[in-house]
Amino acid sequence: MNPGRMRSLLAFTLFLLAFTPALANPVGSDKPRPPVAAARDPNNERDIERAVAALLKRMTLEEKVGQLHFPSLAFPHQPQLEAVRRGEIGAMLNVVDPRFIRAFSNAARQSRLGIPMLFAIDAIYALKITFPPPLAWAATWRPELAERAAFEVGREARAVGVNWTFAPMVDVSRDPRWGRVIEGAGEDAFLASAFAAARVNGYRRGGLATSVKHFVGYGAPEGGRDYTGTEISTPELLDRYLPPFVAALQAGSETVMASFNTINGVPVTMNRKLITDLLKKQLGFDGFVTSDFVAIGELVNHGVARDLEEASVLAFRAGIDFDMASGGYDLALAKAVRDGRIKTSEIDEAVRRVLRVKYRLGLFDATPADFAALPRPVDETSVRRSARDVARESFVLVKNDKSALPLTAATPAIALIGAAADTAAHDHSWWGPAGHAKPVTETLRQAIEKRLRPGQTLNYAPAFADACGRKYLDKGAAIAAAIRSDIVVFNVIEDCDVQGEGVSRTKLELSGRQQDMLDALAATGRPIVLVVETGRPLVLAKPDRQADAILIAWHPGTEGRTALAEVLTGEVAPSGKLPMTFPRSEGQIPIAYNTLPTGRPWTGSRYTTGYIDEANTPLYPFGHGLSYTTFAYDPIILSQPAMSTTGSIDVEVMVRNTGSRTGSEVVQLYTRQLVASRSRPIKELRGFEKITLKPGEKRSLRFRLAAQSLGFHDDAGRYVVEAAPFKVFVGGSSDTAVTTDFLITPASARGAPVRSSGSGP
Ligand code: BGC
DSSP states (O other), rough: OOOHHHHHHHHHHHHHHHHHHHSSSSSSGGGOOOOSSSSSSSTTTHHHHHHHHHHHHEEEEEHHTTEEEOOOOOOHHHHHHHHHHTTTTEEEEEEEHHHHHHHHHHHHTTTTSOOEEEEEESSSSBBSBBBBOHHHHTTTTTTTHHHHHHHHHHHHHHTTOOOEEEEOOOOOOOOTTTTTGGOOOOOOOOHHHHHHHHHOOOOOOOOEEEEEEEETTOOGGGOOOTTBBBBOHHHHHIISSSSHHHHHHHHHOEEEEEESSEEEEEGGGGOOOOIIIIIIIOOOSSSSSEOOTTTTTTHHTTTSSSHHHHHHHHHHHHHHOOOEOOHHHHHHHHHHTTTTSSSSHHHHHHHHHHHHHHHHTTTTOOOOOHHHTTTTOOHHHHHHHHHHHHHHHHHHEEGGGOOEEEEEEETTEEEEOOOOGGTTTTTOOOOSSSSSOOOOOOOOOHHHHTTTTOOOOOEEEOSSSSOSSSSSSSSHHHHHHTSSSSSSEEEOOOOTTSSTTOOOOEEEEOOEEEHHHHHHHHHHHHEEEEEEEEOOOOOOHHHHOOEEEEEOOOOTTHHHHHHHHHHHSSSEEEEOOOOBBOOGGGGSOOOOOOOOSSSSSSOOSSSSSSSSSSSSSSOOOOOOOOOOOOOOOOOOEEEEEEETTTOEEEEEEEEOOOOSSOEEEEEEEEEEEEESSOOOOOOOOEEEEEEEEOOTTTEEEEEEEEEEGEEOOTTTSSEEEEEEEEEEEEEEESSSOOOEEEEESSSOOOOSSSEEOOOOO
């Protein structure tokens, strides 16, 4: 079980054990005091700053430090309630029971200054209704769907009284061994930025403050092992890892979470250059920065502090305003002020940031009645509708030989294999709070059965004793079901316990007995459709040789099996594209489409770049995904052949549906700077748009390329846009494209529209 989930469950159990007396005498019946210091206009920043300043003047040192102290819910609660009443706790983590939240809120209001609390959980993609995970949101290539998903999750969390989420996670990663890729938007900074902004907008619209995380570089752990150090050069940090954070801040993320990792040897939790100089000063971030879970205490393990007290001073000096769960600030800050290691003005600055966020959220203006009304029911139908829409568009059809999919009336008997296909038990909310009744969920078997045509049969065999295919139940019956059928749909799933935080893997093939079962099914000679539930790219080289069709279904969530049946039976055409490269073997990792060119490109001879035992190319590239129809691209038309470093060019391309079904295509635009002052990636995503076309229909799309968006950072951290020759590529994947050339010139150079010599695929 991952630590987040363990903490939630622990919190819930301890709550039942320890907090019952407090509930018997509901704190909600205490008379909360009216808020003491509401800003005159909570939307007016000047009013907020005035209110914060006035409040700060009235606070004791202990009350100030209390605003920076952020414990996880832990035993015993009664002392914590007392501490809240003394104004010594600013926020609480993993509290998901509305009665509990009400109790703490009211205790905060009874404190001397009545400063309201933040209640935080990892409301990421699930509370009651489980959405597909964020990596799947990115696979839709429709940020507006991510906005909707985040909104619904935000609304569900807000309805129980939570007001702050530890999301979005925007760590760019090119390493599927790292389990946390499930939480982000994949390997590309441009795509991840679009999704970062959308997610911030969604959670905020749902009523939560956001905490964009993990600042920064956490997605590049050495060896893919969670929590290990990262080595990242300045240009890479600024070009690859930072942009989604900037997008999230521009979208209004109120808070930022610092990451666990070291960067170039210095833990981020004590990294003043990153937290204070880059984030707060250079990027102008004026909300607060929280540490990650017990990360301040972990500075001792990093070998940079002798004890928690020293660690706390280091973290505070670096600019970490909020101490999540290590208790270090509570222990050390007041003392450090008294003995002169930290100035009162520095404490004031951190507290100012926290109070500013609380004012911005309108917490001072919330009346106690808000809490008495909890929990507010959320309309489940609308949440489910959004979950279904996201799932439908997230599935990626990576292979479909001989049009194995969709299943048609022409296949009278369909075998459905895999225990995962007839249960939703493995559909967990991962970091969702405990205490919710499981929502009713249709299984894939039920959803396909509903869609059988007259005369069609479904031969279901679980094969395994468990959803994740660890142990066989009856392999023979599964083979027999395949032999009785015209086509086999095999539902496999990434091992249920190996998703998310703290679960790095060195082996990414199908887990448990699933590959063995696939071998046996392939031996029957029946066409095979493989439905793969996963939270990360897997190594599917062998399944790719065995299956006719492969559908990456991610972890599709509460509505996901219904959406899967819709796609398998052709009611809905698949339209997802991969947000991360699928490697051929683990040895290729890290792997991503936007690699640098090499001095010795692969020619097949020994002294050129490549492996002696594996191809350089991935199994499925970034941006790849098929539909039930086909698309073709006309040559690119540029509005002009050149632009100045401050100008822009319009790139126009006509896309045609050349197949016989309606389908959606994600049109992707990439560029490459051909000559530069440092080696530049062979392709970089610069634009995308998902369109739906009927058979024979065509549509012209226009993307604006601004020269200023095509630059990069140098070693000194300066952003440069160079006059240089470029290529632009447009296509339905990072490896298929029509292309043409353009120039960035020092001075403006205009000309007549140019046509490329490229031709449609
Ligand atoms: C994770 C964070 C998460 C926090 C609170 C940490 O272990 O790294 O992403 O928000 O726990 O659950």
